[in-house]
Amino acid sequence: MNPRPDVFLISIDCLRPDYVGAFNRLSRLTPTLDRILERGAVFTNAVSHAPFTTPAVASLLTGRYPFQTGVRLLLGQVCDPETTTVADAAKRAGYVTAGFPSSFILNSTTGLARGFDEYRDIDDGHFSARGGCWQGGAPLNAALDGFLAAAGCDPVFCWLHYFDLHEYHTDASAPPQSTYTRDLRDKIDAVCIRNLLAILEKHDRMRRAAFIVTADHGECLFQHGVRGHGQHLFDSVLRVPLGIYWPDGEFARHRVIAHQARHIDVLPTLMDFWDLDRDRRLPGESLLQLCAANSRKESVSYAEASPRQLFEGNTAEVRSFQGPEIQALRTDRHKFIRHDDGRIELYDLSADPNEFCNLLTNACGGSSRIAATLSEKLDALSGESPPRGATQPMSTEEASIVRERLRRLGYVSEFATMGVHSTR
Numbered sequence: 001m002n003p004r005p006d007v008f009l010i011s012i013d014c015l016r017p018d019y020v021g022a023f024n025r026l027s028r029l030t031p032t033l034d035r036i037l038e039r040g041a042v043f044t045n046a047v048s049h050a051p052f053t054t055p056a057v058a059s060l061l062t063g064r065y066p067f068q069t070g071v072r073l074l075l076g077q078v079c080d081p082e083t084t085t086v087a088d089a090a091k092r093a094g095y096v097t098a099g100f101p102s103s104f105i106l107n108s109t110t111g112l113a114r115g116f117d118e119y120r121d122i123d124d125g126h127f128s129a130r131g132g133c134w135q136g137g138a139p140l141n142a143a144l145d146g147f148l149a150a151a152g153c154d155p156v157f158c159w160l161h162y163f164d165l166h167e168y169h170t171d172a173s174a175p176p177q178s179t180y181t182r183d184l185r186d187k188i189d190a191v192c193i194r195n196l197l198a199i200l201e202k203h204d205r206m207r208r209a210a211f212i213v214t215a216d217h218g219e220c221l222f223q224h225g226v227r228g229h230g231q232h233l234f235d236s237v238l239r240v241p242l243g244i245y246w247p248d249g250e251f252a253r254h255r256v257i258a259h260q261a262r263h264i265d266v267l268p269t270l271m272d273f274w275d276l277d278r279d280r281r282l283p284g285e286s287l288l289q290l291c292a293a294n295s296r297k298e299s300v301s302y303a304e305a306s307p308r309q310l311f312e313g314n315t316a317e318v319r320s321f322q323g324p325e326i327q328a329l330r331t332d333r334h335k336f337i338r339h340d341d342g343r344i345e346l347y348d349l350s351a352d353p354n355e356f357c358n359l360l361t362n363a364c365g366g367s368s369r370i371a372a373t374l375s376e377k378l379d380a381l382s383g384e385s386p387p388r389g390a391t392q393p394m395s396t397e398e399a400s401i402v403r404e405r406l407r408r409l410g411y412v413s414e415f416a417t418m419g420v421h422s423t424r
């Protein structure tokens with residue numbers, strides 16, 4: 001008898017919650033995804049910890065903030081070797097584990113393959129027709145199909161990262177909103193997710209399947225004047241969809257939970273489901289208690305970004321980490337943002353969810369006090385652990401390959417046209 005439900009952790013690159021039907025009933029773009037999400041708990045105020053794929057995924061998979069994993073840029077860093085991953089926890093719980101990362105920036109050189117029995121790196125020509133950059137959902141699902149066939153009756157934990165929505169970046173033929181919605185409807189929902197469910201049915205794993213569905217980060221579709229992700233820490237890029245469906249018992253059926261939930265909470269939640277002892281070093285908390293009580297003490301979430309360190313102007317020079325350029329602390333009510341040039345911002349998310357009105361521009365005493373408190377908390381939190389991890393050395397030839405791959409992903413031209421350059 002299989003004592004555990006199979007668990008599928010699904011992250012969809014760039015997916016904004018307000019484009020998903022389960023989070024916004026006016027959206028009709030994601031009927032297949034909604035069928036999974038609406039059966040369980042939907043967290044309408046969930047956040048990521050970085051607006052770039054690699055650090056965001058590292059935090060999701062390890063339950064730790066970027067300054068704890070050491071993965072703080074898009075490329076060139078290795079996760080702290082002492083950091084355990086969600087796959088390590090799954091192994092302890094008795095699962096056979098597999099990771100399907102979809103993009104070369106998440107290859108096992110990042111250290112994120114730790115704990116996975118099988119991890120499908122993206123190699124030149126093997127899985128992708130796009131220059132070894134990334135693979136679409138169809139080959140990813142085919143690889144999952146093969147893995148499930150080999151797994152037999154063992155319970156499985158699978159992490160699947162779908163990258164197809166990212167491709168809208170490279171389509172300059174139509175306005176970004178229309179290409180984004182088209183790709184979400186036609187590629188993610190109608191192909192990636194629908195085929196995934198068909199494969200689970202084929203292997204008779206749908207009845208006992210648990211799902212955690214989220215995104216690595218959101219996407220800025222010209223809110224705050226830019227398109228894409230990585231340039232700032234506003235909610236358009238930090239807010240993510242998060243839904244949990246667990247087949248056992250009566251766990252949070254059809255529940256909508258508005259309290260802040262964080263990516264660092266996902267690993268403690270899974271450990272709670274699996275009855276594993278709580279790891280006191282993890283900064284997150286299980287969301288099971290939040291689901292049960294629908295309340296929690298004030299939740300604080302950290303995020304950071306370093307857009308200038310992505311590239312040296314228009315060339316892909318991967319550099320050593322110079323410290324975060326933007327840091328943010330987000331509570332259920334406020335967002336405090338601090339830049340490395342000394343600028344600070346404070347937003348009241350309940351009154352100003354789009355973060356247009358910096359309360360510190362004409363600061364009253366109350367706003368200044370809140371900003372000072374959050375600034376102290378930010379120092380205390382990010383200063384508590386020294387940054388760990390190592391930098392991957394990269395030759396000139398490798399850097400040139402990386403630059404071409406990033407161009408194919410839409411990054412280089414995107415950042416170049418946005419004027420994000422080094423200030424060396």
Ligand SMILES: [Zn+2]
Nearest residue numbers: 013014053216
């Ligand atoms: Zn991403």
